[in-house]
Amino acid sequence: MNQLDRRTFIKLLGAAGVVSTTSGLVFPSSAAAGTKARVVVVGGGFGGATCANYLRQYDSNLNVTLIEPNIQFVTCPFSNTVLAGMKSINFITHNYDGLRKNRGVNIMHDTVISIDATAKKIKLKSGKTLTYDRLVLSPGISFNWHEIEGASAENSKIMPHAWKAGAQTTLLQKQLEAMKDGGKVIIASPRKPFRAPPAPYERASLIAYYLKKTKPSSKILLIDSSGDSEELAMFRTGWEKLYKGMIEWVDGSEQGEIVSADAKALSLTGRTIGTLKGDVVNLIPPQHAGEIARVAGLADESGWCPVNPQNFASTLQKDIHVIGDACIADPMQKTGHSANTQGKICAAAIVIELSGGTMPDVTYNTSIYSLLNPKYALSSAGVYRLKNGKLKQVSGGLSAKKASRKTRLKEARFASGWYKGITMDTFGKI
Amino acid sequence: MKRNIFIKWNASIYFLTICTAVFLLSINAVMAAAPNKIKIMADACLTCHGPNGAGSGKIPELKGLEKSDITESLFGFKSGDEKSTIMGRYAKALNDDEINLLAEYFSALDK
Ligand SMILES: Cc1cc2nc3c(=O)[nH]c(=O)nc-3n(C[C@H](O)[C@H](O)[C@H](O)COP(=O)(O)OP(=O)(O)OC[C@H]3O[C@@H](n4cnc5c(N)ncnc54)[C@H](O)[C@@H]3O)c2cc1C
Numbered sequence: 001m002n003q004l005d006r007r008t009f010i011k012l013l014g015a016a017g018v019v020s021t022t023s024g025l026v027f028p029s030s031a032a033a034g035t036k037a038r039v040v041v042v043g044g045g046f047g048g049a050t051c052a053n054y055l056r057q058y059d060s061n062l063n064v065t066l067i068e069p070n071i072q073f074v075t076c077p078f079s080n081t082v083l084a085g086m087k088s089i090n091f092i093t094h095n096y097d098g099l100r101k102n103r104g105v106n107i108m109h110d111t112v113i114s115i116d117a118t119a120k121k122i123k124l125k126s127g128k129t130l131t132y133d134r135l136v137l138s139p140g141i142s143f144n145w146h147e148i149e150g151a152s153a154e155n156s157k158i159m160p161h162a163w164k165a166g167a168q169t170t171l172l173q174k175q176l177e178a179m180k181d182g183g184k185v186i187i188a189s190p191r192k193p194f195r196a197p198p199a200p201y202e203r204a205s206l207i208a209y210y211l212k213k214t215k216p217s218s219k220i221l222l223i224d225s226s227g228d229s230e231e232l233a234m235f236r237t238g239w240e241k242l243y244k245g246m247i248e249w250v251d252g253s254e255q256g257e258i259v260s261a262d263a264k265a266l267s268l269t270g271r272t273i274g275t276l277k278g279d280v281v282n283l284i285p286p287q288h289a290g291e292i293a294r295v296a297g298l299a300d301e302s303g304w305c306p307v308n309p310q311n312f313a314s315t316l317q318k319d320i321h322v323i324g325d326a327c328i329a330d331p332m333q334k335t336g337h338s339a340n341t342q343g344k345i346c347a348a349a350i351v352i353e354l355s356g357g358t359m360p361d362v363t364y365n366t367s368i369y370s371l372l373n374p375k376y377a378l379s380s381a382g383v384y385r386l387k388n389g390k391l392k393q394v395s396g397g398l399s400a401k402k403a404s405r406k407t408r409l410k411e412a413r414f415a416s417g418w419y420k421g422i423t424m425d426t427f428g429k430i
Numbered sequence: 431m432k433r434n435i436f437i438k439w440n441a442s443i444y445f446l447t448i449c450t451a452v453f454l455l456s457i458n459a460v461m462a463a464a465p466n467k468i469k470i471m472a473d474a475c476l477t478c479h480g481p482n483g484a485g486s487g488k489i490p491e492l493k494g495l496e497k498s499d500i501t502e503s504l505f506g507f508k509s510g511d512e513k514s515t516i517m518g519r520y521a522k523a524l525n526d527d528e529i530n531l532l533a534e535y536f537s538a539l540d541k
Contacts (some may be wrong), residue, residue, distance in 0.1 A: 054473070108450045340477050348470045360467035363523050365474050367516065381516055383523035395522035399515065410488075411515050414478075417487030421480040430481050 024058045025351055037062055037354050040122065040132040042112050042292065044068030045139030046075075046336040046426055049099060049325025050343030053428045056103040058351040065106040065130065066099065067122075073427075074165040075198065077336050078419050082172050083162070084206035092165060098428035104137070105428070115296035117317040134313075134350050137298065137305075138324040138339060139290025140164070141195050144303070147286045149260035158263040159281040163195060175280045176207060181215035186278035188223040188258050188268055190286040193304070195325050195334045197226065198380060200284065201235040202370035206242040209373045220247045221276060223268065225297060227253030231380060231398055238372040240409075250276075288325035296320075304328045309391045310359055311349030314343055323347050331393055332384055337418075338366040340426055364391060369415035377411035468531045475532070483536050493539035500533035 041052040044066050052066040073094050081087040099105040106416025111125040115135065122130050143161065145152050151159075162172040176185065185207055189200040204222045224232070228251065239247045251311040252258065255272040262269075267277040273358040288294065298305045298314050307314055309329055312321040323346050324339035332338045341364050349359045367381040383395030399411060423429070476482070478489050485491030492500065506512025508529070509519035514521075524532070 025469060107500065335438070337477060341474060344470065344473055352466065357466070360464050360470065362467055362470045363474065363528075365477070365520065369477070379516055381519040383520055385523070396519050407515060413488040414515060417489035418478050418479075421476070421478045421486030421489060424481050425476045 011192060011243070013120075024060065025348060033357060037133040038131065039064050039134045039136065039350060040130055041066045041136045041138070042068075042122075043138040043140060043290065043324070044073055044096060044099075044107070045138060045140050045324065045339065046422070047326075047339035047343045048136065049073070049096075049428075050340045050426045051136050051138065051323060051347045051362035052105045053099055053103050054344045054347035055265075055350060055425065056105055058347055060104070060356075062351070063106075064104075065108060066096070067108045067110050067112055067124065067130075068096070069109060069111045069125075070097065070166075071109055073335070074169065075423065076163070076165045076199070076417075077312060077422070079162065080199065080203045080206045081371065083203065084210040085177075086175070086206070086209075089166075089170055092169075094423055094427050095428065098424075098430070102430050108416070112292050113295075115292070115320070117296070117320060120319060132319075133323065134319055134354075135327065136321045136323060136346060136350075137290075137293055137296075138322070138343065139292050139324050139326050141287040141289065141334075142291045142294075144286040144288055145350045147191070148283070150256055150263065151261045151283060151285055155261065155263040156283070156285075159261060159266070159283045161284050162223050162282060163284050163287075172280070172282060176210060179215065179218065179279050182217040183215065183219075183279035184210070184277075185218065185220045185280045185282065186223065186268060187220065187282045188252065188284060189225045189422050191225050191257060193334060193423040194284070194287045194369040196336075196368065197333055198231055198235075198368055198370045198378075200224065200226075201232065202372075203282070204237065204247050205239065205243070205370070205372040208239070208246045212243060212246065218246070221250060221278065222247060223250045223256070223258065223270065223273065223276070225252045225257060227251055230380075232377055234398060235370075235372070238376060238378070242373055242376065283381075287325075293326045298322055298326075299326075308389070309364075310386055310389070311353065312346040321350070322368060329391060332364060332366050332382065332391060333368065333380070335366055335368045336422060336426075337368060338364075340422055341365050343426075361386065364392070366396075367418070369411065369418055371412060371415055372408075373412075375412050376405070376408040377415045378408070379411055379415070436454055466536050468528075471528065472532055472535045475536075483539060492536040497533045497537035501529055503527045504533065509522055 041048045052064050055064045075092045078092050096107045100107050109168050110274040112122050114123045160168045160172040162168040256270050258268050258270050260269045266281050269275040289299045289305050293299050293305050305327045307327045312319045312323045323342040325334040369377050369379045371377045380398050380401045384391040385394050479492050480486035483492035485495040504521050507514050
């Protein structure tokens with residue numbers, strides 16, 4: 001018997017004094033594995049949906065409720081392909097049937113408006129209240145409008161951010177479609193840290209892909225708050241090959257940062273870069289943890305939520321975990337892949353803790369693929385481990401600097417596979 | 431509850447259980463000592479390789495492959511002998527035990 005059948009293995013372990021659910025984790029038999037603990041998860045995006053999903057997989061006795069206002073979730077990953085007319089908005093839209101039917105997660109379409117960490121109670125917009133044993137928050141990001149004079153949620157209907165996918169994605173796509181040939185598109189990325197660091201580069205690439213096909217005299221101006229980097233250099237090499245002369249890069253870091261926006265004039269102003277006017281303006285504002293995390297006192301002065309990366313427990317409030325973009329999990333980047341990883345690890349840690357066990361040493365994976373066109377992609381990947389209570393990168397990096405078009409094509413194919421895989425994995429599709 | 435059942439068992443079953451445990455430990459000490467670790471690490475692979483490791487688009491399946499095929503690939507990715515786009519960057523983070531156990535895990539999943 002050199003190949004160990006998992007089920008046999010788990011059964012034998014059971015006989016040896018430990019118990020487990022069919023596909024779940026293994027607990028000490030003396031512990032209260034299979035308690036009816038109630039875990040409430042807030043936010044049905046990459047972090048929250050994954051966490052709810054894996055809580056039920058790791059312990060099918062848990063009572064898991066996921067609270068998410070939207071009936072459907074539109075992913076930011078691959079939303080740039082919608083801007084480029086490569087995919088429809090339906091392609092990036094997912095529902096919660098998989099979590100409900102395949103995983104037995106209770107789904108409530110509602111919004112959490114307050115959290116009482118002492119009474120372990122949350123209040124919902126509908127007026128309902130819920131109690132929990134453990135609370136997991138994955139509320140994503142909110143925008144710091146006030147940092148840019150003239151920027152606001154209202155004005156984002158004129159200068160869309162499209163940094164939360166859905167109506168904003170469609171709006172920006174329609175603006176690009178309506179723009180005349182020879183027009184100028186401005187993309188302004190926000191001060192760090194922000195959701196999906198290479199995504200402004202992917203956006204510039206795929207908008208260029210669209211414009212080259214349909215309005216080839218048009219130009220893109222990318223005001224880049226991240227400044228120069230090795231990763232940018234790889235994109236610029238690609239842009240030289242694919243979109244020569246179409247994408248102008250402006251250093252928007254530090255003194256170059258955008259300080260004001262004029263929605264009427266469709267212009268942005270930065271200290272050192274002056275006032276720049278576009279025909280379509282994609283202003284991506286500075287970000288902080290989703291509002292509910294701040295309201296509940298889970299964020300520090302940075303606007304993000306400090307956590308213990310072993311279980312993603314908040315260091316500010318008891319029995320509350322924060323995962324995904326909202327948490328501080330440096331040096332892991334804020335990506336959907338990171339949120340998915342954190343959702344799984346947080347789920348495992350909760351199940352193991354509730355049964356009195358200890359969380360093993362595991363790897364934390366992340367990646368982000370960026371398409372430069374449908375057949376050319378770059379990726380950034382990282383693997384982390386806990387060392388002295390902190391996440392340390394143990395491997396990873398960018399795609400090979402010099403590679404054939406065949407390799408870039410392979411990565412583009414993997415990007416599509418990744419998208420299918422992560423959305424099935426996150427939303428409990430089988 | 432489980433403890434009570436355990437105590438009620440007769441000596442022979444108890445003996446058998448211990449034999450099984452010892453047998454298991456000798457097959458794979460690390461797996462028996464850390465099944466949760468391998469389950470959690472294997473689940474990390476599903477983000478890209480899809481539910482149950484069944485593969486996702488051009489990303490290959492893992493489940494039901496021969497253990498030796500998986501270890502060969504992972505050790506190859508780790509050393510760089512086997513060319514890859516992204517797997518080299520992941521495999522470098524794994525130690526030899528982890529590679530062997532992950533391979534064992536996926537090879538044992540339903541084909
Ligand atoms: C253009 C773009 C491209 C990207 N491409 C990639 C990519 O290729 N790969 C990748 O890995 N990542 C990518 N990302 C990043 C990825 O989208 C985020 O990192 C990811 O969505 C974070 O997951 P999350 O769970 O933290 O937040 P989200 O996925 O945003 O989920 C948060 C959810 O919480 C809900 N919510 C918020 N407040 C409340 C409340 N009070 N009550 C109830 N529910 C609430 C929201 O409705 C939302 O559904 C991209 C991002 C952008 C903008």
